[in-house]
Amino acid sequence: MGRQPCCDKLGVKKGPWTAAEDKKLISFILNNGQCCWRAVPKLAGLSRCGKSCRLRWTNYLRPDLKRGLLTESEEQLVIDLHARLGNRWSKIAAKLPGRTDNEIKNHWNTHIKKKLLKMGIDPVTHEPLNKSCSSSPSAPVETKTDDSRSQLIQVNERPDMLQSPSENNSSSNINGDDQDSLPLPSYIWEEGDKPLIDESWSFTSNQEDFNSVIGLPTWEENCEWLLDYQDFSITDDFGLNSS
DNA sequence: AAGTAAGTCAACCGCCACGAT
């Protein structure tokens, strides 16, 4: 029988998104909220598949995303959660507000995996590479022989970190070098636009309280950097006005 | 300066879960 493709492949654009496409998608979602993704491309005037639109939105355009590298504590949390959950990136991402599963997955594969291997830890089992089965993978406790292990213990002993990962991040500067945590490309926001906080990415009933706890910017803050960013001479019709 | 290797990350693909019918 076979499934219908999520969208007919003919005439569907693939590859990197352009600024104009981003803008179309954003303004559509701002005006209509997140509805049936299959219909979004048609309604928004995009030659993209609905899946692609959803991915672009959730992984890149969502206004509540943090950008830039994961902090030490976020990384540690990812390691701990991975030890418990395995490759359930979306579950792990759910514990790190402002981070996407794709981002965490990428970071795991490019940074953390290597780091663990260097430390002599199997990134799959979270066990030391040289000894195979000293303790259960889901319980990284007891041994305090090397750094990473004791770090795991630290996290495990702090279940509070699971509640508010950035609490001990000195959250206002969650990335340490947060300046390079690139903001959402602001060319896509109209000045004065204020994305509606859809329930799907409202974490609590009181977004502001939540943000203040976990270190996410409020909308006002978001708009501030958006406007600041616009001052960096991003002016033309959706193209980046580089240097 | 040019060529190559390694690293990074946005985006795609295929599968699965789940709700509607």
Add this chain to the structure above:
DNA sequence: GATCGTGGCGGTTGACTTACT
């Protein structure tokens, strides 16, 4: 209960960037 449509997830790819020779 079976089928269909849709959203979501995890694995993978490939374009691009950076580091190295």
